[in-house]
Amino acid sequence: MGEGKGSTLVHLLVVVLCLVAFGFAIAAERRRSVGTVVKDNISNSTYCVYNSDVATGYGVGAFLFLLSGESLLMGVTKCMCFGRPLAPGGDRAWSIIYFASSWLTFLVAEACLIAGATRNAYHTKYRGMIYAQNFSCETLRKGVFIAAAVFVVTTMVLNVYYYIYFTKATTTTPAHKANRTNPSVGLTGYA
DSSP, rough: OOOOOOHHHHHHHHHHHHHHHHHHHHHHHOOOOOEEEEEETTTHHHHHHEEEOOEEEEEHEEEEEEEHHHHHHHHHTGGSSSSSSSSSHHHHHHHHHHHHHHHHHHHHHHHHHHHHHHHHOOOEEEOOOSSSOOOOOOOOOOOOHHHHHHHHHHHHHHHHHHHHHHHHHSSSSSOOOOSSSSSSOOOOOOO
């Protein structure tokens, strides 16, 4: 690490893992399950038939890639709680702000991804007899995976800034007062 830049490999891995999670979240949104109502004429009951369930896998994949990116960064920085203390100053303040913000957006993104994946995997099968005309199959609401994708990108940006300011705060040496061994005013005798 040179002069507060941090490791380029860590930057690259965090960005790549987050971008893969972003791609999986977009793919999950595009491949959400859609149900159609089918009526069984023999038993006079209705049931829902769903198309492919691949969006659940994409959502879980996005969840895991984002989790691994966050875990990598927190492992390298030791979650800012352990290891070398941060030097006081603006870099430490920004590091703390970006740390808290990235964790907040990370948790929201992960919640959207796991909620979307589980809701997409939930399929209603049989409904019984239909007496009403407005019958529909339960599906995942549009935009859940898109919201997760937005929070994934926000987490990625905040993580990059967090790592930049963290490395600046750990490589900067704090300014110490001059260590004086002889406290004198500096007057010399006149001879």
